[in-house]
Amino acid sequence: xxxxxxxxxxxxxxxxxxxxxxxxxxxxxxxxxxxxxxxxxxxxxxxxxxxxxxxxxxxxxxxxxxxxxxxxxxxxxxxxxxxxxxxxxxxxxxxxxxxxxxxxxxxxxxxxxxxxxxxxxxxxxxxxxxxxxxxxxxxxxxxxxxxxxxxxxxxxxxxxxxxxxxxxxxxxxxxxxxxxxxxxxxxxxxxxxxxxxxxxxxxxxxxxxxxxxxxxxxxxxxxxxxxxxxxxxxxxxxxxxxxxxxxxxxxxxxxxxxxxxxxxxxxxxxxxxxxxxxxxxxxxxxxxxxxxxxxxxxxxxxxxxxxxxxxxxxxxxxxxxxxxxxxxxxxxxxxxxxxxxxxxxxxxxxxxxxxxxxxxxxxxxxxxxxxxxxxxxxxxxxxxxxxxxxxxxxxxxxxx
Amino acid sequence: xxxxxxxxxxxxxxxxxxxxxxxxxxxxxxxxxxxxxxxxxxxxxxxxxxxxxxxxxxxxxxxxxxxxxxxxxxxxxxxxxxxxxxxxxxxxxxxxxxxxxxxxxxxxxxxxxxxxxxxxxxxxxxxxxxxxxxxxxxxxxxxxxxxxxxxxxxxxxxxxxxxxxxxxxxxxxxxxxxxxxxxxxxxxxxxxxxxxxxxxxxxxxxxxxxxxxxxxxxxxxxxxxxxxxxxxxxxxxxxxxxxxxxxxxxxxxxxxxxxxxxxxxxxxxxxxxxxxxxxxxxxxxxxxxxxxxxxxxxxxxxxxxxxxxxxxxxxxxxxxxxxxxxxxxxxxxxxxxxxxxxxxxxxxxxxxxxxxxxxxxxxxxxxxxxxxxxxxxxxxxxxxxxxxxxxxxxxxxxxx
Numbered sequence: 001x002x003x004x005x006x007x008x009x010x011x012x013x014x015x016x017x018x019x020x021x022x023x024x025x026x027x028x029x030x031x032x033x034x035x036x037x038x039x040x041x042x043x044x045x046x047x048x049x050x051x052x053x054x055x056x057x058x059x060x061x062x063x064x065x066x067x068x069x070x071x072x073x074x075x076x077x078x079x080x081x082x083x084x085x086x087x088x089x090x091x092x093x094x095x096x097x098x099x100x101x102x103x104x105x106x107x108x109x110x111x112x113x114x115x116x117x118x119x120x121x122x123x124x125x126x127x128x129x130x131x132x133x134x135x136x137x138x139x140x141x142x143x144x145x146x147x148x149x150x151x152x153x154x155x156x157x158x159x160x161x162x163x164x165x166x167x168x169x170x171x172x173x174x175x176x177x178x179x180x181x182x183x184x185x186x187x188x189x190x191x192x193x194x195x196x197x198x199x200x201x202x203x204x205x206x207x208x209x210x211x212x213x214x215x216x217x218x219x220x221x222x223x224x225x226x227x228x229x230x231x232x233x234x235x236x237x238x239x240x241x242x243x244x245x246x247x248x249x250x251x252x253x254x255x256x257x258x259x260x261x262x263x264x265x266x267x268x269x270x271x272x273x274x275x276x277x278x279x280x281x282x283x284x285x286x287x288x289x290x291x292x293x294x295x296x297x298x299x300x301x302x303x304x305x306x307x308x309x310x311x312x313x314x315x316x317x318x319x320x321x322x323x324x325x326x327x328x329x330x331x332x333x334x335x336x337x338x339x340x341x342x343x344x345x346x347x348x349x350x351x352x353x354x355x356x357x358x359x360x361x362x363x364x365x366x367x368x369x370x371x372x373x374x375x376x377x378x379x380x381x382x383x384x385x386x387x388x389x390x391x392x393x394x395x396x397x398x399x400x
Numbered sequence: 401x402x403x404x405x406x407x408x409x410x411x412x413x414x415x416x417x418x419x420x421x422x423x424x425x426x427x428x429x430x431x432x433x434x435x436x437x438x439x440x441x442x443x444x445x446x447x448x449x450x451x452x453x454x455x456x457x458x459x460x461x462x463x464x465x466x467x468x469x470x471x472x473x474x475x476x477x478x479x480x481x482x483x484x485x486x487x488x489x490x491x492x493x494x495x496x497x498x499x500x501x502x503x504x505x506x507x508x509x510x511x512x513x514x515x516x517x518x519x520x521x522x523x524x525x526x527x528x529x530x531x532x533x534x535x536x537x538x539x540x541x542x543x544x545x546x547x548x549x550x551x552x553x554x555x556x557x558x559x560x561x562x563x564x565x566x567x568x569x570x571x572x573x574x575x576x577x578x579x580x581x582x583x584x585x586x587x588x589x590x591x592x593x594x595x596x597x598x599x600x601x602x603x604x605x606x607x608x609x610x611x612x613x614x615x616x617x618x619x620x621x622x623x624x625x626x627x628x629x630x631x632x633x634x635x636x637x638x639x640x641x642x643x644x645x646x647x648x649x650x651x652x653x654x655x656x657x658x659x660x661x662x663x664x665x666x667x668x669x670x671x672x673x674x675x676x677x678x679x680x681x682x683x684x685x686x687x688x689x690x691x692x693x694x695x696x697x698x699x700x701x702x703x704x705x706x707x708x709x710x711x712x713x714x715x716x717x718x719x720x721x722x723x724x725x726x727x728x729x730x731x732x733x734x735x736x737x738x739x740x741x742x743x744x745x746x747x748x749x750x751x752x753x754x755x756x757x758x759x760x761x762x763x764x765x766x767x768x769x770x771x772x773x774x775x776x777x778x779x780x781x782x783x784x785x786x787x788x789x790x791x792x793x794x795x796x797x798x799x800x
Contacts, residue, residue: 231405245470266420
């Protein structure tokens with residue numbers, strides 16, 4: 001066979017429906033020297049407990065020895081699941097270790113849920129806009145997406161009711177607290193309403209909750225799971241309060257779905273990294289998390305305050321933006337006619353990057369004037385400078 | 401919704417075709433006290449470099465710091481891929497770091513290959529018998545399996561030729577060296593013949609090579625990849641020479657397949673554990689592997705020799721078995737009429753366990769008189785005792 005064999009004919013049907021991460025291309029410029037990036041969605045490296053890890057590593061090798069390096073259970077390393085029982089208990093999620101499944105990051109939970117639940121052509125419902133990574137994970141399984149309208153309190157109950165009444169929906173995917181990309185939180189009252197609708201329709205919600213520990217003010221809202229445990233798959237991660245590079249996500253699911261997630265995971269990767277799970281269990285049970293989580297919040301809160309203050313000062317009054325109590329993102333909406341991607345390229349010339357919001361919509365045309373700003377990675381001075389630049393470009397761009 | 405909602409109607413079509421690991425049920429007895437298990441397929445914990453890991457952990461935190469804990473590239477942590485370049489070079493696989501993709505164990509490579517290549521109903525070819533984990537991974541994507549006959553030198557070229565001539569085969573999956581479950585190695589002459597056939601048909605081979613470093617005697621055979629690089633996806637892991645709990649597998653694939661594996665992995669789990677990859681890169685580049693690999697071989701070789709010697713002494717002459725130059729398994733075939741699973745239950749009563757071989761066949765009826773014995777986990781004394789017991793049960797069972 002010649003060198004030129006390209007194997008195009010060998011690809012599966014589903015591969016042809018996979019979405020490449022479309023923003024990757026436009027974000028290539030972000031690594032240019034001198035660029036201030038508000039585009040990321042990643043934790044500040046200063047939040048990682050590097051010094052603690054010298055001790056945590058030793059504790060893991062002393063305590064677990066070879067067991068931390070050996071093949072382990074598909075459902076997850078038992079000491080990690082036991083540590084998660086107390087971690088989740090503090091969030092009003094009362095489960096035992098056997099009800100928890102550990103995956104390679106919450107992304108892998110979403111992928112496996114897609115695998116177990118989606119037959120090509122099934123309809124699944126997403127709030128508008130929605131987390132791009134979830135769309136990437138689900139798209140490999142060839143669903144039809146149904147878009148549910150939202151406001152500042154999250155998904156609109158009447159829109160959800162209407163959708164569930166009209167058609168069979170395999171599941172509703174929601175990032176309930178400090179949503180990516182908007183920073184919005186589904187209010188407690190709204191959670192109660194949505195739970196009632198979902199239970200009445202016998203529907204299934206996937207609640208993705210990576211950000212709720214990053215609360216800078218206001219009172220914690222119980223997870224949606226607490227309102228509808230029978231109808232919810234709860235998905236979370238230690239990426240935002242420990243380290244994303246360990247790729248540790250987990251979920252709590254109704255029994256039949258739990259059972260098939262287990263079977264699918266066994267076939268897909270046998271089990272998740274034992275050593276990383278041992279590190280995370282020591283991080284939680286050793287109390288490191290209780291010292292580290294407040295430090296992370298104290299790092300991010302002033303960054304968010306700096307961004308909100310700079311926006312009040314610099315962003316033109318015909319833009320609106322969210323003012324979340326936590327998380328990693330602020331969401332900006334321009335007037336109809338604003339093209340945030342055109343704005344992006346002009347801002348990049350001034351060494352500031354963000355994510356045009358249209359990529360978070362099923363139909364990008366619905367999100368042309370929107371943008372997502374991250375405040376966790378750059379420091380206060382860089383944020384102030386970036387927002388001043390963004391405001392200047394917005395005003396100039398308007399004139400053009 | 402009542403507590404009894406079972407969500408059966410929410411499962412995807414593909415879920416209904418997933419194979420649960422059928423041997424799990426019969427192997428539950430293996431953990432009984434006093435049981436000698438020849439059933440496992442897992443490394444001896446004595447082979448893990450625990451003492452080295454105290455130093456390797458420190459080296460990782462000193463050298464990479466926050467980068468070892470942060471989100472990283474989907475294709476894999478660059479220092480690990482660079483370390484793999486030299487590791488693979490020593491196996492006659494000449495690639496650069498950009499040609500390597502890192503996954504969560506080789507199981508995850510197999511799963512992602514299934515996702516990218518298999519449309520439901522596609523035919524894929526497996527040698528007979530074949531690795532059970534691969535069957536679990538591929539089955540989620542609903543293929544038809546075609547069974548290719550084998551002899552002591554591996555897959556039969558004429559059987560492969562006949563299959564490829566008769567029908568479209570998406571890929572041929574082969575464990576080329578010290579195969580699981582048989583311990584057999586595809587001979588160099590056979591590799592050449594198979595490569596010629598595959599190239600002529602423009603076919604695709606997935607070469608799974610987890611065991612080739614575990615060679616106890618004889619000369620290394622170059623990987624099949626070296627004979628047909630254009631038509632081969634090479635899959636391997638550091639599980640057998642470092643630690644399986646780190647879940648680090650990797651592959652080298654033709655460009656188009658590489659590209660789609662990358663996209664599929666990005667949607668499925670973003671990237672593999674950065675910290676584990678940093679540990680493995682230090683293990684290789686720090687030269688720890690060069691000290692550890694011979695120790696692993698010196699531990700396993702006498703265990704294999706003990707098993708082969710005990711089999712000569714105790715196993716009835718109407719059984720035949722493989723005498724591999726390496727790996728983890730010996731394969732036993734009884735005469736027609738022997739039911740190895742019935743034998744299993746009688747052996748378990750005598751506190752010895754193995755795996756009935758029928759589970760490694762597409763049609764279990766084809767493998768009724770076969771069994772797989774592992775020699776890497778128990779020590780020589782336990783092996784001698786277990787084989788004596790097995791021989792005794794075989795003779796008694798014959799009388800029944």
